[in-house]
Amino acid sequence: AQSVTQLDSHVSVSEGTPVLLRCNYSSSYSPSLFWYVQHPNKGLQLLLKYTSAATLVKGINGFEAEFKKSETSFHLTKPSAHMSDAAEYFCVVSDAGGTSYGKLTFGQGTILTVHP
Amino acid sequence: GAVVSQHPSWVICKSGTSVKIECRSLDFQATTMFWYRQFPKQSLMLMATSNEGSKATYEQGVEKDKFLINHASLTLSTLTVTSAHPEDSSFYICSASSSGASTDTQYFGPGTRLTVL
Numbered sequence: 698a699q700s701v702t703q704l705d706s707h708v709s710v711s712e713g714t715p716v717l718l719r720c721n722y723s724s725s726y727s728p729s730l731f732w733y734v735q736h737p738n739k740g741l742q743l744l745l746k747y748t749s750a751a752t753l754v755k756g757i758n759g760f761e762a763e764f765k766k767s768e769t770s771f772h773l774t775k776p777s778a779h780m781s782d783a784a785e786y787f788c789v790v791s792d793a794g795g796t797s798y799g800k801l802t803f804g805q806g807t808i809l810t811v812h813p
Numbered sequence: 814g815a816v817v818s819q820h821p822s823w824v825i826c827k828s829g830t831s832v833k834i835e836c837r838s839l840d841f842q843a844t845t846m847f848w849y850r851q852f853p854k855q856s857l858m859l860m861a862t863s864n865e866g867s868k869a870t871y872e873q874g875v876e877k878d879k880f881l882i883n884h885a886s887l888t889l890s891t892l893t894v895t896s897a898h899p900e901d902s903s904f905y906i907c908s909a910s911s912s913g914a915s916t917d918t919q920y921f922g923p924g925t926r927l928t929v930l
Contacts, residue, residue, distance in 0.1 A: 729916045740817070740923035741857075741906070748916040787856065791916075799845065799913045803856040 699724045699792045703804035711812045716775040718807045720788030723769065730771045731789040731801070732762055741787070747771065758782070783811045816840055817909050819922035826897055827930055834892045834925045836907030841920075842887040845913030848880070851904040851924070863890050864913065897929045 704719040722728060732744040745756025752764040762773045771788060788804040816839040826832050836846060845864050849857040861877075863869040863884035871877045879901075881893040890909075894901055904926050908919035 731918070733921070741908075741921035743918055743920070746916075746918060793916075799910075799917070800859055800862065801847070801857075801908075801919060802859075805856045 699728065699790045699802045701788050701790050701802055701804035703786075703788050703807050705807050706805065707808045707810065709810040709812065710778045712780055713777050716773070716778045716782065716809065718773040718786050718788075718809065720771045720773065720804060721769050722771060722788070722790045724790055724792055726793040726798075728793065729791040730762075730764060731791070732756065732760070732771075732773050733787045733789060734784045735787065735806075736784045744773070744786075778809075778811045780811050780813065783809055785809070815918070815920040817843075817907065817920045817922040819907055819925050821925060822923060823926040823928075825928045825930065828898050829896055831893055831895045832897055832927060834894075834905055834907075834927075836890045836892070836909070836922050838888045838909040838920070841909075841911055843890075843909035843911060844887065845910045846884055846890040847908045847910070847919060848882060848890075848892050849906045849908070851906060853904075857906060862913075894927065897927070899929045902927055902929045 700723045702721045730747045733741045735741050744760050745754045747754045747764045755761045760775045785806045785808050789801045818837045820835045848860045851857045860875045861869045861871045863882050865884050869882035884890040906924040908921045910917045910919045
């Protein structure tokens, strides 16, 4: 079985300050982990993914995430927030085996607000 | 690359009618397509998985006779909501994957907002 918990439903930061969106996962097999972003009235866009290669994954728009197996975490960070980063972010897990193979399980989402 | 489109982007229908939503992968061949629904202020919930040329696999609790899925080609999957009722109003999102593997990226369509009156 697989599950994802996003620890914050809302995060608010000032433009130019760091962003941290927290995610913990549970997986019975070696998981693949993804972060997607959803802007209002837009489709989901892939930010980055982890698939058992390097544990520090760099994505688009300056985002990166670190896979920590011992902590079952996959937190998303960005050194300096831009106004355009305001959106909803989803942490997603996909199991490498079992009945959930190839299926995505989404976290509840974190709404990021960026203040000028 | 990896663009997925959905049509229509929004639809309003009367209770009891059927609505068809199309999902197309525009620049790659999608062996596997997925259908999700998203209620307001909630996350995406997987409804079903479809592989080209095969019957769809539905998640527990999803009525396969109500949500008909067809994946007739490597670039097109359709979801038909039959005899729609107001509780079927939701945001329906499809995604496409070239292999369906757990490591494979799913590319998402922009979604279809269904309102049943």
